[in-house]
Amino acid sequence: MSWIRIRELARKEFIQLFRDKKNRPLLIIAPFVQLLVFGYVLSTDVRDVRVGIIDQSRTRESRMLRDSLEANQTFRITHYKDHPKELEEILLRRKVDLAVKIGPDFSERIRRGDSSPIQILADGSMSNMASVKIAYTSLVLDKLNQNLIRELYHQKMDYGKIDARIRTWYNPNLESRNFYVPGIVAFLVMLLTLLLTSIAIIREKEVGTMEQLIVTPMKPYELILGKTIPYIIIALAHMIAVTLFAIFWFHIPMVGSAFLLFFAICLFLLSTLGIGLFISTVSSTQQQAMMTTFFFFIPFFMLSGFVFPIASMPTVFQWLTYLNPLRYILIIIRGIFLKGVGLGVLWPEFLSLMVLGLIVFASAVKRFRKRLD
Amino acid sequence: MTGLGSDVVYVKDLEKRFGRFVAVDKISFSVKKGEVFGLLGPNGAGKSTTIRMLCGIITPTSGYGRVADHDIFYEAEGIKHSIGYMSQKFSLYEDLTPFENIRFYLGVYEVPPEQWKDRIEWVLDMTRLHDVRDRITRELPPGSRQRLALGCALLHRPEILFLDEPTSGVDPITRRHFWGFIDHLAGEGVTVFVTTHYMDEARSCERIVMINEGKIVVTGSPSEIISEVFPDTPDSDLNDVFIELMSGRDS
C-alpha cells in the first residue's frame, strides 16, 4: 500500500472537484438549501384546524358549542355561512377542514333532554391529519357534553372513570422538526457520496484517463481509497456543518453523544461509498451512473422510515428495510438526538450498519477490477 | 524462458476476441532491448488491441506473452513499473495544469518525493512546457499536450515505452521533432514500441510488424520488407508495400 499514491490521487480529486466552478454551489450551498427547506417544510403537526359553520339555531347552547371549539387553541372558525350548499362548497374547495351544521332545533332538543344531533363533515383527504382532527373534535364535544350534563342535572356526576395521564417522551411537544431535521444529515451524506463516488470513477473511464491509470502500478484498492477519501472528508464536513446548523439554527435538542454520531456516520459511509463503487462498476457512462444512483436512492429514502413509518408498511417491505443502511442510521441519529441513548441501546443498529457496510463495500471492491474489459 | 535472451517483449499465438469478433488472431513476434519497433496496419487491424494487451489494460483471450520478464496474463501488475504508455487519445487530466498532472503521476509511480523537484524540471525542460506549467491543460495547443503526455509517460524512466499512434492529428513539423526525440530515447537504451499508419514514420523503425485484420502479414526491417514484397522494383517504398499488402492479395 502506497500512501503517496493515495494522497496524490485524493489531492487530484479535490483539485478537480473544486476547480469546476459549477460544482462549488452544489457542494457548498445545496446542502444548506436542502436543510432549510426540510427544516421549515416537513411538518405534519395539527396546529390549525379551519372550521366553517352554519348556526341556524343562534342560541346560548349553540354559542357554547362555538366557544368550546374556539377555546381549544387548535380550532379556528374561519367561515360563517347561511346555506348548507355554501358550506359544502368551501369544504370541496379546501377552504376549511371541518364543516359544522347546527340545525334550528338544536337548543330545544337539548333543553328537552333529548340528544341533539349536529352534523360535522371532515375533509379526510389527508387521512393521517384528518384522524387527528377528528379525535380533537370528539374531545371538544365530550367536554361540552360534560358541561351540559352538569348544567342540566345540577348534580355532581362523579363516577369511577379513568383519568389517562399521557406523558410524551423524547419530543414532548410533538415538534415535527425535532423528528425530521436530524435525519437530514443522513439524507445529504447519502446523496452526496452515492453520486460523487460513482461519477468520479466513471468520469475517468469516459474521458479515457482510466486507461492511463491502469498502465501505472497503482493497485485497485489504492485507486478506491484515493477516490473515496475526498468524499469521506466532504461528507464528514457536511455532517458537522449540518449538525451545528440543526442545533443552533433550528434549536433541535441534542441529548446524546456527538462522538457517537460521528462514529455512526463513518459506519454509514462504508455502505454508501460501497454502493457508489458498485454503481460505478455496473455503469459505463456518467449518465447511466447518475440514473442508477438516483433510482437506488429514491427507494432507500422512501423505505427508510424518514417520512413514512416502517411500522405502517406491509410486512414484506418491513423486512426489506433491514437491507437499507438509511434505516439504521436514522434510528441511531434519532436515538442520539432525541432519546440520548448510547451504544448500550443502539448496538444492534451499529452492528447491522457495520456488517451491511462491510459486505457492500467488500463485494463492490471485489467487482472492481483494474482492467477495461 | 525459452532462450529469449535480450527480448523485452515476446508474444506467441496471442489472441483477443470480443464476443465473436476476432480482433487479434494468434500473432507472434518479439522485440529486442533498445529497439525501435513499429506495429503497422490500417485502422481496425488490431494495433491498439495488441498494445493494450501488452500494457495490461485488457486481458488476452488466449496465447502467451511476456513484457519486461513478466507474464501478461498473470503478472500484469508487475509489468507496470517498467513501462510507459501513451494512448492515441489524450488521456491526461484536461482540467489540471501540466504541473499538477506531472506531480500526480510522480506520486502514482512512487518516485521518491526528494527527487520530484529534479524530475519536474527534467520533464518540463524536455517537453519545453516551462512557460505553461500553470495553465489549464485543456487550453494548451495539441502539440504541447502531446509533449506533456509523452513527458508523463517517461516520468518514471521506463525501460519500454508504448506509443499508440502517438502522432495522429499532429502537424508534420511537430511530428518530425517527435521522431527526433524518439531516436534520442532509443539512443539512451529505451525500447520503443510504436503503432502507426504513417509509412514515413515506419521508416524510422528498426523493425516492423505489419498486421491486417488481426493477422501478421509481414515482418522485418523496412528494407527487408520492401525487397521481399517488391523484389523487382528496388525504388519502391513502404507506402507501396503497405498499399499492396493491405488492399489486394489476401481478401
Place this chain on the structure above:
Amino acid sequence: MNLINIKAVSRKEFYHLIRDFRSMYLAFIIPLLLILMFGYALSLDVDNVKTMVVDHDRTELSRDFIRKLDASSYFKVIYHLRDTVAAIRYLDQGSTTMAVVIPPGWTEDIKADREAQMQVLLDGSDPNFASLSRGYITAFVEAYNRDRFIDFLNRSGKERIEPPVDGRIRVWFNEDLESQNFIVPGIIAIIIMIVGAMLTSLVIAREYENGTMETVRSLPIRGGEFLIGKAIPYFLIALTDVLVAVFMGQVLFGVVMKSSFWLMVLASTIYISVALSLGLLISIATKSQLVANQIAILVTFLPSMLLSNFVFPVENMPKVFQLLTYIVPATYFIDILNGLYLRGLGLDHLWPSYLVLVGMLVVLSNIGFAILKKEGM
C-alpha cells in the same frame, strides 16, 4: 416549426431507446416499479400500535381493560411487564412506542366512583405516529369511560341519559381514512416529474457534451425542433407510465377515481409537458450532464415531495415557503389529482390549476427557445 423534422428526430430517438435496453428500462420500467412499490408500501396510517402494559393492580377489572385494549384494532399488546424501568428500556430501543401503566389501587378507585389515574408513556419522536397514537388512546379511554358512566347511571337508578350533543362526524372525500388514497396520486406526480425532467435534461445535455448541437446548427433543422423531437418519445413513455400506474392503482390498491378519466389524461399530458420542458431548460442552461442532473434533482425531487401539499400541508409552512409552493408544478397536479380522485370535482372547480400548468408550460418552453435562438439555433 416543421413537423416533419420533429417527426424524423423523434423517430431516431425512439429507435435509440428501443435498442438501448438500459435506457428503456430506466425510462419506463423503473418509474412504474417505483410508483407501484411506493403505492403499496407507503402509508401514514397507524394501526396495531405496539403497546406494553405494566399492570401493578392485577385485578379482574385491570385484566379486562388490557384485554379490551389488545382486542381493539388500534393497539397490540406485545409486552406484559413488571415495572416501568423495563418499559423505559423498550421505549429507548424503539421496539415499542407506547406503555400503559396501571397503578396499584386502580380498581379500588374505580369501584369507589373516584377518578382512577392511569399513566400512558408515549414515544413522541415521530410526531405523526405519536399524535395518532395519542388520539387513539384518548378515544379508547373515552369510550371505556362512557361505558362506566352508563353503568353508573344504571346503578344509581336513573334513566339512561343521552349525551346532549350528538356529534355525527362524517368523513368526506376519503371515507375510510386510508392514506393510500392520497399517497398514490402524490407519488405519481413526484415520480413523473423526476423522471421527465431528469431524462430529458440528461439526454439533451449529452447532445451538448458530444457536440451534436453544433452539428444541428449546420442542418436545416432548428434547435427547437430538434429538442422537441428528442423529447417526444419520453413524453409518450411518461404518459404510458401514468396510465398504467392509474390502472394498477385501481386494480391493486383500490384507489378509485371519482371524476372523469379524460380530465386525468388531460392533466397528465400538460404536467408531463411541463416536466419535459423543465428538463429541456435545465440542459440548455447548463450544457453539462453532471450539473444538469444535480439541478434536476434539486428542482424536481425535493420540491415535488416537500413543497407540493403531498404529505406536508402547506398551511404548516412559514409564509416564504408557502409562496414557493405556488411555483412548484406538482402542487397543481396534486391538487388536480386530489380533486379528480377524491373529491369528484370537474373542470368547473379545477380550471385554475389546469390554467396555471398551461401557463408554466408556455413560460418554460419559451424561455428555453429564447435561449436557443440567442445561441443561433
